[in-house]
Amino acid sequence: MVHYCVAKLTGKEKGLQKRLYSGGLKRGVALWFIAASALSCFSTAALSQDASKTAPLKVLRMAFSTAETGFDPPRVSDLYSNTINEAIFERLLTYDYLARPARLAPMTAVALPEITDGGKTYTFRLRHGIFFTPDPAFGGKPRELTAADYVYSFKRVLDPKIRSPWAFLLEGRIIGLDALAEAAKKTGKFDYDTEIEGLKASDRYTLQVRLSEPDYNFNYVAAHTPFSAMAREVVEKYGEDTMAHPIGTGPYVLKQWTRGARIVLEKNPDYRGMIWNFAASEEGDAELISEMQGKRLPLIDRVEISIIEEEQSAWLAFDRKELDFSGVGTFREKVFDEKGELKPEWRAQGVKLMRAIDPEVTYTFFNFRDPIVGGFEKEKLALRRAIIMAYNRDEEIDVIRKGQAIPATMPIPVGVVGHDPRYQPLNTYNPALANQLLDAFGFKKGKDGFRTMPNGAPLLLKYATGTTALERQFNELWKKAMDSISVRIAFQPGKFADLIKASMACQLQMWGSAWTADYPDGDNFMQLLYGPNIGQNNHGCYESKAFDAFYEASLKLPDSPERNRLFLEMTRQMEVDGAWVLGVSRERNMLIRPWVIGYKKHPILSATWIYLDIDPAKKP
Amino acid sequence: MTAYIIRRLLQMIPTMLGVVLLLFVLFNWVGGDPAYILAGKNTGEAQIANIRHQLGIDRPAYVQIGIFIKQIVTADFGASWSTNEPVSDILKTRLGPSLTVMVPLMVLGTLLAIALSLIVARFRGSLTDRMVMVACTVGMSISILVYIIVFQYVFAYRLGWFPVQGWGDSLWKNLTTFAALPILIGLCVGLAPDLRLFRSFMLDEIDQDYVRTARAKGLSEARILWIHVLRNASIPIVTYVMAALPGLLVGAFLIERFFSIPGIGREVLLAVERSDFPVIKAITVYVAAATMLANLAADLIYKAVDPRVELK
Numbered sequence: 002m003v004h005y006c007v008a009k010l011t012g013k014e015k016g017l018q019k020r021l022y023s024g025g026l027k028r029g030v031a032l033w034f035i036a037a038s039a040l041s042c043f044s045t046a047a048l049s050q051d052a053s054k055t056a057p058l059k060v061l062r063m064a065f066s067t068a069e070t071g072f073d074p075p076r077v078s079d080l081y082s083n084t085i086n087e088a089i090f091e092r093l094l095t096y097d098y099l100a101r102p103a104r105l106a107p108m109t110a111v112a113l114p115e116i117t118d119g120g121k122t123y124t125f126r127l128r129h130g131i132f133f134t135p136d137p138a139f140g141g142k143p144r145e146l147t148a149a150d151y152v153y154s155f156k157r158v159l160d161p162k163i164r165s166p167w168a169f170l171l172e173g174r175i176i177g178l179d180a181l182a183e184a185a186k187k188t189g190k191f192d193y194d195t196e197i198e199g200l201k202a203s204d205r206y207t208l209q210v211r212l213s214e215p216d217y218n219f220n221y222v223a224a225h226t227p228f229s230a231m232a233r234e235v236v237e238k239y240g241e242d243t244m245a246h247p248i249g250t251g252p253y254v255l256k257q258w259t260r261g262a263r264i265v266l267e268k269n270p271d272y273r274g275m276i277w278n279f280a281a282s283e284e285g286d287a288e289l290i291s292e293m294q295g296k297r298l299p300l301i302d303r304v305e306i307s308i309i310e311e312e313q314s315a316w317l318a319f320d321r322k323e324l325d326f327s328g329v330g331t332f333r334e335k336v337f338d339e340k341g342e343l344k345p346e347w348r349a350q351g352v353k354l355m356r357a358i359d360p361e362v363t364y365t366f367f368n369f370r371d372p373i374v375g376g377f378e379k380e381k382l383a384l385r386r387a388i389i390m391a392y393n394r395d396e397e398i399d400v401i402r403k404g405q406a407i408p409a410t411m412p413i414p415v416g417v418v419g420h421d422p423r424y425q426p427l428n429t430y431n432p433a434l435a436n437q438l439l440d441a442f443g444f445k446k447g448k449d450g451f452r453t454m455p456n457g458a459p460l461l462l463k464y465a466t467g468t469t470a471l472e473r474q475f476n477e478l479w480k481k482a483m484d485s486i487s488v489r490i491a492f493q494p495g496k497f498a499d500l501i502k503a504s505m506a507c508q509l510q511m512w513g514s515a516w517t518a519d520y521p522d523g524d525n526f527m528q529l530l531y532g533p534n535i536g537q538n539n540h541g542c543y544e545s546k547a548f549d550a551f552y553e554a555s556l557k558l559p560d561s562p563e564r565n566r567l568f569l570e571m572t573r574q575m576e577v578d579g580a581w582v583l584g585v586s587r588e589r590n591m592l593i594r595p596w597v598i599g600y601k602k603h604p605i606l607s608a609t610w611i612y613l614d615i616d617p618a619k620k621p
Numbered sequence: 622m623t624a625y626i627i628r629r630l631l632q633m634i635p636t637m638l639g640v641v642l643l644l645f646v647l648f649n650w651v652g653g654d655p656a657y658i659l660a661g662k663n664t665g666e667a668q669i670a671n672i673r674h675q676l677g678i679d680r681p682a683y684v685q686i687g688i689f690i691k692q693i694v695t696a697d698f699g700a701s702w703s704t705n706e707p708v709s710d711i712l713k714t715r716l717g718p719s720l721t722v723m724v725p726l727m728v729l730g731t732l733l734a735i736a737l738s739l740i741v742a743r744f745r746g747s748l749t750d751r752m753v754m755v756a757c758t759v760g761m762s763i764s765i766l767v768y769i770i771v772f773q774y775v776f777a778y779r780l781g782w783f784p785v786q787g788w789g790d791s792l793w794k795n796l797t798t799f800a801a802l803p804i805l806i807g808l809c810v811g812l813a814p815d816l817r818l819f820r821s822f823m824l825d826e827i828d829q830d831y832v833r834t835a836r837a838k839g840l841s842e843a844r845i846l847w848i849h850v851l852r853n854a855s856i857p858i859v860t861y862v863m864a865a866l867p868g869l870l871v872g873a874f875l876i877e878r879f880f881s882i883p884g885i886g887r888e889v890l891l892a893v894e895r896s897d898f899p900v901i902k903a904i905t906v907y908v909a910a911a912t913m914l915a916n917l918a919a920d921l922i923y924k925a926v927d928p929r930v931e932l933k
Contacts, residue, residue: 073705
């Protein structure tokens with residue numbers, strides 16, 4: 002260890018050391034220097050005890066644009082906390098790193114589960130010999146991961162005290178679990194020891210989940226970070242402070258955490274390891290495979306994450322090579338040339354650009370219970386479809402999104418199971434046709450030049466909005482669109498919490514929203530339009546018997562051409578009814594320094610540094 | 622003196638009750654419902670009701686106010702609603718970085734403003750005085766945001782004299798490395814208004830009879846300014862500085878955000894974004910208490926500075 006420290010002395014330090022030994026400095030200063038050097042050496046050595054004595058640590062430096070909340074998987078819903086949890090905790094299943102669309106793969110399970118009983122019973126078999134990171138909660142003994150840990154962790158999601166934002170993914174799904182949660186609401190204590198039919202550890206390594214209805218999407222729940230395995234002893238030991246004590250079985254451990262400022266993860270020395278072994282699914286994968294295939298993971302020793310909320314600060318830090326990754330954001334002009342390609346100065350530095358479309362869709366909903374835009378009468382259908390046809394989405398992409406988005410053609414975005422690139426949308430941009438439609442259905446223009454309802458009542462659209470600069474840009478675009486069909490529109494600013502509350506109560510006439518995939522399946526998007534979800538996330542309060550029938554039929558089917566056909570039927574139905582103004586799927590541009598190897602943006606996984614390597618030779 | 626202090630301390634109780642009521646009303650009637658923020662993106666009425674119950678915001682208003690008062694008395698504001706971190710820990714850990722920036726900034730800013738104001742007051746009406754005042758007016762007209770963006774770009778990014786952002790574990794490194802540019806920006810932003818204000822305090826004194834008398838007695842100009850004028854001008858300066866002291870507790874929002882300093886200012890912004898009432902409550906109460914104590918301290922200092930002042 003001492004040898005390592007001496008080897009690390011810089012030229013300046015060596016000079017000072019020489020002066021010390023030759024008596025060039027006073028004894029007190031000399032002692033101070035030796036003590037400081039020793040301290041420095043020991044702290045450096047402590048940090049690098051896993052590393053080879055000669056190889057430099059492979060450190061990845063990144064930034065999060067928003068502060069994390071904490072590291073208790075079912076308790077947090079923000080992207081950045083989930084990212085850290087993804088690296089520390091493990092799910093039964095995960096995703097193949099290269100496969101597109103995203104494809105499930107086993108994580109702590111030996112294989113994908115057996116699905117029996119017509120999609121109602123899932124049997125997961127766990128790998129043997131997976132251990133939690135040592136923690137005082139385990140009393141100094143190695144603690145193996147077992148099926149009972151998943152039983153506990155799944156139950157915990159519905160514990161009312163946890164207030165899990167992910168409870169909706171289990172509510173009404175697992176036999177007996179809701180009753181347990183209801184009992185806990187009454188008694189104030191969740192009884193984890195009560196066995197339920199729906200969640201059983203048949204043996205030490207076998208987990209059986211029984212669902213109340215056939216559901217072929219439960220695998221996606223099992224792959225979702227909030228449903229990671231947590232050890233009951235750890236949760237009980239740390240009580241309310243579990244956010245600060247993430248003890249998992251994953252490839253990284255939390256080494257340092259300055260809340261809202263800095264997160265440092267280090268390679269878990271007890272992690273079982275895995276081999277980088279993925280098959281190509283897209284153009285460009287071959288290069289990744291040639292660089293990474295066969296390497297034992299994880300390769301990055303340390304991940305240093307700074308919370309940098311301001312875009313300028315993050316951008317300058319990346320430009321000064323203080324960060325290894327950066328989004329492009331509003332610095333598009335500094336990055337791309339006229340053709341949208343990376344500018345030569347970046348290419349000269351070896352910086353790589355990774356482009357990917359987020360598995361998300363933006364949309365504006367109409368409230369179907371609103372007296373102006375709601376309802377299924379022919380003139381209401383005409384009004385909504387005219388509004389949709391008047392909205393210039395290409396202008397949104399050019400002006401507001403700065404070209405970093407693609408138009409959404411279905412509620413299911415690109416890269417998500419159920420999306421069909423051949424689908425032709427019905428309500429495309431056509432203000433002339435929109436005007437004809439309104440004329441045909443009696444929306445006449447008044448003296449002021451704006452249209453009225455067919456019965457002569459005033460026609461005023463009320464669009465809910467926030468107060469950010471981006472939202473003001475959208476309002477201007479909407480005003481322009483509505484002016485083109487002579488429809489008056491007013492904007493109603495409100496706080497996000499108030500707007501959510503009002504939309505859940507079907508009290509907003511129109512509002513723009515976005516949905517990012519929790520799991521890469523069309524069901525996760527189509528449920529936003531399902532009638533029984535009114536009061537939850539069907540904010541447009543859209544209730545179509547035809548749509549609901551298609552949706553319910555799709556739930557009973559596994560991923561198949563038949564189910565994809567139902568997704569298309571649902572899409573067509575919502576278009577005919579004019580339920581949403583479909584927006585865009587945003588493009589994510591990542592700049593990566595040349596020494597980072599193996600990066601490919603994954604649509605669902607976010608802690609992809611597990612699959613990366615760093616080439617120290619390429620570092621400046 | 623003791624009776625005066627006790628009386629002033631007792632007077633703080635109704636003021637604090639006013640703060641409690643105002644904050645409670647603002648949060649509940651003007652702020653958004655935190656349950657909808659904490660519920661995540663997919664929720665229902667049952668989940669909202671459960672969250673409201675867990676947070677205790679479904680209880681009658683008088684019960685919630687009672688709990689609030691108990692929290693003030695016990696100095697225990699519970700845990701953050703969004704992160705579960707005890708509020709006392711939040712204050713302890715975030716106050717240090719804020720003070721690392723704000724204390725040197727306040728000390729340096731005040732000393733510089735005093736020194737420069739004495740100098741320009743001495744040369745009142747001269748070209749120097751006019752140029753300094755014009756520079757101050759220009760400086761005050763520029764938004765702090767411009768200072769931050771330009772200084773960060775030029776001094777940190779282009780010249781590399783300072784880090785672009787960041788914060789460490791060592792007080793010395795934070796003070797000399799990470800806080801240096803934020804302090805410089807703070808000085809540039811704060812110096813102009815302070816200098817103009819302090820100059821006016823000095824000018825009020827510089828034409829007084831005692832100054833003329835001192836000059837007639839042959840005292841040096843430096844002694845007149847630094848001893849006699851400064852002492853007499855110190856009451857409004859003390860008032861100004863003491864009024865600014867509670868600001869140390871809330872940090873500098875924009876500076877902390879741009880330079881990724883994990884201070885109280887950043888925490889306040891986060892708490893507001895997350896409707897994290899326990900954190901908002903604690904910081905508001907501490908700032909209110911600090912303001913009242915600073916006012917009391919200012920009154921006591923008046924007496925020390927000017928024995929003619931009577932405390933009633």
